[in-house]
Amino acid sequence: MNPSVGATGLIFNEPLLWEKGARGRCGFSLPRRDVAAAPLNESLQGEGPDFPDLSELEVTRHFTRLSQWNFGVESGMYPLGSCTMKYNPKTNDRQAALPGMAGIHPLLPIELSQGALQLIYDLERYLAEITGMDAVSVQPAAGSQGELAGMLIFSAYHQSLGRPRTKVLIPDTAHGTNPASAALCGFKAVPVKSNEQGVLSPEVVADLMDEDTAGIMITNPNTLGIFEENIRQVAEIVHARGGLVYGDGANMNAIMGIVNLKAIGVDVMHLNLHKTFSTPHGGGGPGSGPVCVVEKLAPFLPVPRVVKKDETYRLVEDMPQSIGKLHAFYGNFGIQVRAYSYILSLGALLKKVSQFAVLSANYIKARLKGVYHLAYDQPCMHECVFSDKLLEPYKISTLDVAKRLMEMGFHPPTIYFPLVVHGAIMIEPTESESKEDLDHFIDAMIRIAEEAREHPDKLHAAPTVTKVRRLDETGAARNPCLSGR
Amino acid sequence: MMRYLPHTAEDITAMLATVGANSLEDLFAAIPEGCRRKGEMDLPEPLTEWELNRHMEGLARENAVSPEFKIYMGAGSYDHFIPAIVPYLAGRSEVYTAYTPYQPEISQGTLQAIFEYQTLVCRLLGLEVANASMYDGASALAEALLMAIRINRRRRVAVSKAIHPLYRRVVETYFRPTGFEIVEIPYLKNGRTDLSAIAGSGELAAVAVQSPNFFGCIEELNAAEAAIHADPKTLFITAFSEPLAYGLLKSPGSMGADIACGEGQSFGIPRSFGGPGLGMFASRMQYVRNMPGRLIGQTRDVDGKRGYVLTLATREQHIRREKATSNICSNQGLCATMSVMYMASVGGTGIRELAALNRDKAEYLKNAFAQAGFSLPFTAPTFNEFVVKFPAGFDAIYRRLLEKKIVAGLPLAPYYPELSNHYLFCVTETSSREDLDQLVKEVRA
Numbered sequence: 001m002n003p004s005v006g007a008t009g010l011i012f013n014e015p016l017l018w019e020k021g022a023r024g025r026c027g028f029s030l031p032r033r034d035v036a037a038a039p040l041n042e043s044l045q046g047e048g049p050d051f052p053d054l055s056e057l058e059v060t061r062h063f064t065r066l067s068q069w070n071f072g073v074e075s076g077m078y079p080l081g082s083c084t085m086k087y088n089p090k091t092n093d094r095q096a097a098l099p100g101m102a103g104i105h106p107l108l109p110i111e112l113s114q115g116a117l118q119l120i121y122d123l124e125r126y127l128a129e130i131t132g133m134d135a136v137s138v139q140p141a142a143g144s145q146g147e148l149a150g151m152l153i154f155s156a157y158h159q160s161l162g163r164p165r166t167k168v169l170i171p172d173t174a175h176g177t178n179p180a181s182a183a184l185c186g187f188k189a190v191p192v193k194s195n196e197q198g199v200l201s202p203e204v205v206a207d208l209m210d211e212d213t214a215g216i217m218i219t220n221p222n223t224l225g226i227f228e229e230n231i232r233q234v235a236e237i238v239h240a241r242g243g244l245v246y247g248d249g250a251n252m253n254a255i256m257g258i259v260n261l262k263a264i265g266v267d268v269m270h271l272n273l274h275k276t277f278s279t280p281h282g283g284g285g286p287g288s289g290p291v292c293v294v295e296k297l298a299p300f301l302p303v304p305r306v307v308k309k310d311e312t313y314r315l316v317e318d319m320p321q322s323i324g325k326l327h328a329f330y331g332n333f334g335i336q337v338r339a340y341s342y343i344l345s346l347g348a349l350l351k352k353v354s355q356f357a358v359l360s361a362n363y364i365k366a367r368l369k370g371v372y373h374l375a376y377d378q379p380c381m382h383e384c385v386f387s388d389k390l391l392e393p394y395k396i397s398t399l400d401v402a403k404r405l406m407e408m409g410f411h412p413p414t415i416y417f418p419l420v421v422h423g424a425i426m427i428e429p430t431e432s433e434s435k436e437d438l439d440h441f442i443d444a445m446i447r448i449a450e451e452a453r454e455h456p457d458k459l460h461a462a463p464t465v466t467k468v469r470r471l472d473e474t475g476a477a478r479n480p481c482l483s484g485r
Numbered sequence: 486m487m488r489y490l491p492h493t494a495e496d497i498t499a500m501l502a503t504v505g506a507n508s509l510e511d512l513f514a515a516i517p518e519g520c521r522r523k524g525e526m527d528l529p530e531p532l533t534e535w536e537l538n539r540h541m542e543g544l545a546r547e548n549a550v551s552p553e554f555k556i557y558m559g560a561g562s563y564d565h566f567i568p569a570i571v572p573y574l575a576g577r578s579e580v581y582t583a584y585t586p587y588q589p590e591i592s593q594g595t596l597q598a599i600f601e602y603q604t605l606v607c608r609l610l611g612l613e614v615a616n617a618s619m620y621d622g623a624s625a626l627a628e629a630l631l632m633a634i635r636i637n638r639r640r641r642v643a644v645s646k647a648i649h650p651l652y653r654r655v656v657e658t659y660f661r662p663t664g665f666e667i668v669e670i671p672y673l674k675n676g677r678t679d680l681s682a683i684a685g686s687g688e689l690a691a692v693a694v695q696s697p698n699f700f701g702c703i704e705e706l707n708a709a710e711a712a713i714h715a716d717p718k719t720l721f722i723t724a725f726s727e728p729l730a731y732g733l734l735k736s737p738g739s740m741g742a743d744i745a746c747g748e749g750q751s752f753g754i755p756r757s758f759g760g761p762g763l764g765m766f767a768s769r770m771q772y773v774r775n776m777p778g779r780l781i782g783q784t785r786d787v788d789g790k791r792g793y794v795l796t797l798a799t800r801e802q803h804i805r806r807e808k809a810t811s812n813i814c815s816n817q818g819l820c821a822t823m824s825v826m827y828m829a830s831v832g833g834t835g836i837r838e839l840a841a842l843n844r845d846k847a848e849y850l851k852n853a854f855a856q857a858g859f860s861l862p863f864t865a866p867t868f869n870e871f872v873v874k875f876p877a878g879f880d881a882i883y884r885r886l887l888e889k890k891i892v893a894g895l896p897l898a899p900y901y902p903e904l905s906n907h908y909l910f911c912v913t914e915t916s917s918r919e920d921l922d923q924l925v926k927e928v929r930a
Contacts, residue, residue, distance in 0.1 A: 017601045017829050027830040028568055030838055034918040037841065038848035041866055044703050046735035048840075049609040051833035056570060059829045063574040063598065070594035072582035080584060087489055088582050091534050096757070097572070100545025106562050106759030107895055108549060109887065115547030116758045129527055141620035141760065144802075144814045155662040180802035180812035185662040189807040227515050258513055260522040274815065278489075281584040282819025283595035284617065284779065286761035302658075324658035328561055328623035328651045328748070329759025341541065347531035349487055355509040356492050362512060363500045379515050406591050414587075417803070434491035435500060466590040468792035473589075476784035476796040480773065482614050483604040484783075 005076060005409030005440055008465045014065040016484050021054035028056075069467040070283075071411050077433055077441050079364075081383045081414035081426025082175070082223060084253045084275035089345065092278065092338035101337050106329035110314055117313035120330060121306045123340045124290070127271060130343075130350065131249070132260035133292035137301040139331040143250060146270025146289025147181035147217075150246050152323040153268050153293065153300045154214045155185045157244060160300075160321060165214035165243075171200055173223045173418045178248060187214060194420065198224040198376035202233040209237055215244035220264070221251045221381035223418040223426070225361065235265020244268060249292075252276040253430065254358055254382035257351025261292075268293050277339035288335040302326050356431035357382040360438055364427055367442045371449045375421040383428035387421050396452040398423040400459040403470065404451070407463045408444040487531070548758075549890070555920055556892040557850075559870045559911025560699070561622065561649050561726040562759055563751045566915060568830050571753040575823045585779075585815065589794045590786075596793035599818065600781045602825035609731050609828070610745040611738025612767040616778035618821040619764025619813065622748025623655035626693060626724045628777045628811055629746045629766065630656060633691030633720040634665060635775045635810065641666040642691045645678040647698035649726055650900040665690075676702035676863025676872065680712040689713075693722040695747075696737070697730050699900075700863050700909065701847075701870030710741035720744060727751055728765060730868040732840030744768040753827025754820050763820040774800060777811030839914060843869040846921065847912040853925045862907065870911045872897065872904075875928075879906055886927055893928060 054062070071078070078085035096102060104116050124136040140146035151168070158165045168187040170178050171194055179189035190208055195201045205216065216238050220228040228234070235245045247261055247269035253276045261269055273279050273288035281287075293301060303322045304315040346353065358381050365374065365384035373389035388398040402412035402425075414426040429438055451458055463469060492500075497509070506512050532540060549556070551564060575581065579594060586592030599617045606615035619625040630642045644653055646669050660667055670682045670692070678694050692713045696704035706723065713721040723737035725747030731737075737745035749763035750756065768776055774797070782796035802809035831839060847869040855861055860874040873894065875882075886893045894908035901907070912921065 014597075016597070016604075017825075018604070021832070024834060026832050026835040027570075028832070028835045028839070029566075030835060031566065031842060031914040032917075033842060033845075035845050035849040038845045040733065040844065043707075044705075044734055044866060046731070046733070046739065048732055048833060048837040049605070049736070051605060051608065051828055051831070051836060053832040053834050054829055056568075056830065059826065060570050060574060062829070063580075063826055064577070066594035066597055067574070067577040067579040068594065069591075069597075070579035070583050071588075071591040072579040074578035074582050078582075078584075080587075083584055085582075085584060089489060091537060093576070095537070095541040097755075098541060098545040099550055100548045101541070102755035102757050103550035103564075104548045104758040105550075105556055105558050105564075105756055105892075107558060107560055108556070108892065112549035112554070112887070112892070113547075113758065115544035118547070119544055126528060132522060141624070141817075142813075142815045144812045145620060145624070148812060152658065152662060175814075176801075176803035176806050176809070177812050177814050179807035180805070180809040183807040183809070184659075184812055186664065227513075229515055229517055232517065232519055255516075257526050258522060259516060259520050263522070264520040280581050280819070281815075282817075283580055283583045283592075283599070283822060284585040284818030285815040286620075286817045286820055287815040324661065325651065325654040326624070326658055327760060328621050328649065328655060328762075331759075332620075332761040333758035334755070334761050337541075341537060344529060344532050344537055344540065345534070346487065346489070347528040348526045349490070349531055350526065350528070352487070352490060355512065356490055358512045359492070359497065359500050359504070359509060362504045362506070366504045379512070402588065403590065406588065411591065412588055431490060431492075435496040463590050467593045468590055468786040468790050469788055471589050471786045471792045471794050472784045473794050473796070476782040476794050477799070480780075480797060481783040482600075482773070482780055482796075483607045484600070 006407050011068045011467060012065045014062055017062060018052040018484060020058055021052040023053050025053040025055050027054050027059045076409050077437055078411040079413050079427045079429045080411060081428040082250055084428060084430055086278055086430040087432040088278055088280040089342060092341040095341045096334045096337040114313055117306050119340055120336060121308055121313055123336055126343050127290055127292060130256055131269065131292050132262040134295040135298040135301060136290050136292045138290040138336050139302045139327050140289040140291055141327050141332050142285060142287035143270055143272040143289040144177040144181060145326055146291045147177055148184055149291040149302060149323065149326055150268040150270055151181050151185040151187065153297055154244055156300050156321065156323050157297060158214055165212050167213045169208055169213060169216040171218065172420050174217060174219055175248065175250060178217045197378060198226045199228050200230055200234055202230050202237060205234045206237045209241050209243060211241060213243055215246060217246040217248060219248035219251060221254050224376055224385050225380040225383035226376060226378050227381055231264045250275060251382060254354055256354040258354055262294055267297060273335055273339040278342040279335045279338040286332045286335055288332045353431045360429040360431065360433060363438060364429055364442060368445055371446055383426055385421055386425040388423035391452045394452045394456045396456055396459050398425050401425065401448055403462040404448050404459045405444060407465050410441055410444060554890045554892060557910050557912065557924065558892055558895050560895045560909055561748055562756045563727060564913050564915050565751050567753050567755065570830060571823050571826045574826050575819060580822060581819065586795060589792060593792060596781050598822050598825055600783065600793050602821045603781060605825055605828045606765050606767055609728060610767045611736030612745055613770040614773050615767035616776055616780055618816040619766050619778055620817060621760065621762045621764050622726050623652040625746035625764035625766050626652050627656045627659035629722050629744045630691055630693060632775050632777060636720065636772055637690050637718045639688055639690035641668060641687060641689055643668040643670050643683060643686050643689050645670045645694045647672040647678050647700060648693060648695040648724055649699045675865045676700045677704055677865045680709055683712045689719045691720040691722050693724055695724040697727060697868040700872050701867040702863055702865035703734060703868060706737060706740035727868060729840050729843060732836035733844060749824050752824035754823050761817055761820050763817045763824055775810055778813050778816060842914050846916055847871060850910065850912050850921045853921065857925055857929050869913055870909060872907050872909055874907050877906055882928065889927065891924060891927060
């Protein structure tokens, strides 16, 4: 057996920022004062915020030490299901940091920002080509804001027909953001049960779909990692009753170059540039959640739209049916630059990305089947979902498996989601990991299953080699301490 | 071979054998024929790393940026110096490539940094609890107004017309399907919000003002507070687009604001054509359970060691689903991290001096314009932005200055039709006195 990927080494304790420093230090090169002071009315002046005063090295060492307590994609394999933790290419960051990209003011006259507008225009075209949809706006700042854009379009579309609708169908496998986004637009979320194969049954949808239902939100491949094979029949039922189909594109990494989203009946969808298109997750954003639509819904997209006329890129505001603006400017442009760079680096090879992502997930599924309980034994797409059912006799839970994986040098998969699988372990390896690294991960999972039988205490105690051990989350919620003194 | 894809032909063969598939295409057998794409994707030929560099440098050249251009434009996107350590530290891959800290034992770096961010935002804004960030200043304001409606169950909000016009448009988008009503409060001749209009606006869930407001004017928050809290159920929301102002000004919380929200881009984040920025969001502790967004809390591990976790998740969509306080999930984590690095670098002593320098330079330009005979229509005190009214026909001079690589402020007429020939100027620490003298000279010429 290979030695464990995880090893121990020296990391450092580090206090909170305000427990360091001394009044009068400054880590910032204050610009030269070349004008006189202009006194401000005393009644408006405050004391200034009570920030700590630190030297530049103190700040640098502080955040260096903190970073060493973290696990990132470049530390090791990060198979967090539904999050597509693929490699974040460094060249993308180089492009976003070019002064001519990072320094652009958003309200410049358009003749001074043609490069940025061209980039947005081309990125929207490429995303339309990749999905098969007709029109795209990259304005939403994250996946959930893309969903909100989609639900606003549902609402505006039905409004434009003079028949507002009140409900949206949402499968029980959906991300929690789906019902929350629908609710923000005043829709009542109606849950739809998936069948024994883990997919939607057209009959169930037909029973629920009525003239008061705006449409359905479907994640495809769904959160069980299974392709919704009845999607076209489902879409036909929804369309026949005047509804729209929303596609949550969180799992687009499985189907680039393979599935045409418009052909399967999707009317509106969002993408997550920070998942499929390799932009860094940043410890929780910034993301970017472009919204893609079919032709008939293009008038509802957020404004301004970037259009090309007479070889000049322009911003168009005059779209009377538009849902309006979602972001003060044009969304997370710096993230769009990275995704654009990624697409240009791969071109049609994006299909290979999806093929390898699906191959790797199926490989893990095949090798761990029988070692862990496979919730739905179906061919999977880019992720596979196991559970802790086989470990129950040893009183070992999914949480214990996750914590032990850390000690072995892996970020745990997504756990306890999707909710339809009790004790879910959702593994998404992505195309970035080599076969050897997948094998290391699989070996670690097998070893943990053995330990569950032979040394269950080891799993209950894990992790023991991390900066902190298991934390009291109940206490944190019961007596919230949300800022330092 | 593509450098991001490690699969060799042998790997593929071996993996397919394990899976029991004959080819890569076989893996997709479950996808019905009618769902499939016909033909390959029509995308440009893949570029090498070196070709991409050249292509992107070409696009970047088509954008006007400082220092080649002198851009006296703020309006929600500010040119501030960013210390080298901020992008350096934020680029450390353990922070940069991690996701939401669901596994706290191996995410303490992100968690402590965001806890420190929450704390410094509380200290900046004078409030008790700050979340881990929102998308931008505009959506933060929309979410603040919706939060007020959740708290007091009223259906109407009032928003000052001196709030950033693009923020107000985002608020309209968020409100359109809800049936809640937005009332606009006019501004006075001095550039401040007309607080007398609040009393006649009926039963309000919240009143939002921005300070410094879109015109750069510092609002009288104490007077606003008195007018708004005349109805004790109404929440007082203070928005902002320039947080550096609070290095000098009284904080919103100390002036009685219930919620303060705004854009944090000024703190170590490049302008980047308007995004990613940082939605800062803070409120009084009593409202925490109605707050949108993620929160980091301090706790102990099994050995009693101090540590941090995501907390109060019962407000959030992955547990509450349609009953969540918001649908926000990924926020602007890395931008929040960059801003706490910036706040730590500048420090309490530094932020005071830096804020004063911004105001002093702006006052210098303001006085120079006044001495040159131009009109300053709004008399309220300002921070680093202010409005100048030029004689009719100034747009020709504006265009001529563009050719000289000077952007002489933001024309206000597209946002406020009544303010033709009014331009919003911004001066930060990045402008030298010579730059400002040159600007006035060019405008007069």
